[in-house]
Amino acid sequence: MSKRLFVKGNEAAAMGAVEAGCRYYFGYPITPQSDIPEYLSRELPKLDGEFIQAESEIGAINMLLGASACGRRAMTSSSSPGISLKQEGISYMAGAELPGVIINISRSGPGLGGIDASQADYFQAVKGGGHGGYHIPVLAPNSVQEMYDLTMHAFDLADLYRTPVMLLGDSVIGQMKEALVPNPRPVRELPEKSWAVRGKSNAEQRVVKSLFLGDGELEAHNWHLHAKYQVMKEKECISEEYETADADLLVVGFGSVSRIAHTAVAMAREAGLKAGLFRPVTLFPFPEQALQKAAARAGKVLVVELNTGQMVEDVRLSVAGAAKVSFYGRPPGAGSLPSPEELFEVIRKQYDQAS
């Protein structure tokens, strides 16, 4: 049996990266994710890896681009304002089909905002973020264990689909301490990186680029990327359900708020209300079909987010009219994290309205 550790979510993600074989980290300090570079600045040199504290988030994402172009497992991490700066590089990596893991322990905004838990960067994460019409897989852990497990999964997805992958958390997930079982990296068959630059050694020249100027080239490239996203939608959706089998109200939430919603749903069940919880774990690809099924069964959906309403748009598109969708949001800021009791009240009111 594996040992159990008691660590922060941020540390768990850094440990997951090391277990996944990541030996190159490039980052810039920003709260609330600095435990990640701090951990890796200690551990990577012991493993003959490289840690660079870059001059900026822009420098860091481009160092990641360079290391990844060489076929290495590499990552960066940051928080919302820093992720905004990285969007240029993420777009170039998506265009050049470069793998790489970006951990976003997001904070509240807009602007400098604050450092509290927030889900206000859902749109930025799942709708592309940078210029040019692309998507990257986005994973939303809700526990310290998942910070570890999903970071390893992120590296596999990145290599499998030749794409940057984002892990989207917030200060609740990054800063809280929980038990972690550091399981070994799962064995997964991955394609050979026959595209990586290496110094050509008398073989074919290799070029990593996102510039396509020939007639029809760029359109074909965009359709190629689109086809990849369709495969991800078919194969890579992950979601979790709690008490949904007989639920007549489906609460939908991801990441930190899903933990609070879980407790609220349990309270509702104790009070005799048949609420259930649906949690998207992959935000892109969004688990449309599983959600559609669960929502149609329940007939009523309540989306809870730490913002003024973002994922609710994808929920409405997925449900496609098969259930009534309502929304409860707490935009981020000090003192705005809802308690389980508060969410229970919101759930209870849904039943009041129905009767």
Added chain:
Amino acid sequence: MQQVFRRPESLKDVQTHFCPGCHHGTIHRLVADAMDHFGVQQRTIGVASVGCSVFLYGYFDIDVVEAPHGRAPAVATGVKRARPDSFVFTYQGDGDLAAIGTAEIIHAANRGEDITVIFVNNTTYGMTGGQMAPTTLVGQKTSTSPYGRDKSKDGSPIRMAELLAQLGGVAFSARVAVDSPKHVLEAKKVIREAFGFQVEGKGFSFVEVLSACPTNWGMTPLAATARIGAEMIPYFPLGVFKKEENA
């Protein structure tokens, strides 16, 4: 009969897209010659930047990574750290390196990354149509300084080779020109020397090359080449500003 002049191995046998009188072709040749000289072509990873030099991979027969505008030194840092056995160089213009990419060049240089940077200074943004660059001379008219660069509003042209020579991580920093056979031969020697620093693992090396952009200067190739000696060299003096092993 002995062959005394031929295309460097590291260059492809193709036509370039460069304008008549542009010096990129000459500079490409000098860089390829230095690669051949040290026999590093097969382990070279070039980093292309944004501007007229973005098509690097079309002319050099080497592996290439394309960097976002100004970010080539950061990309090259990632490449060199990931593959320390490779020979890594960036090739950047003045808008790319001395404006949008200032943070990346300063910090890659200051970390003493074991890479070589070829910096082509033609005092303008070539690819976008001749706008004012950080190296545009005071008084020089461009498409965005139609009344001439005004020092009081636009600042003074930046002397990158001297600026970088101040940084602890820089082992070699020099400025050359390619406006005359004599200068081309000197440039060839200096670029070789810079590459030698990396080949021997002696640290960050930087060569600024003064070059002409006849199209955007609105000059004939001959007049543009003459301008380098008449106007550019007086402000951007040629020479080696730092040579310090294991900086």
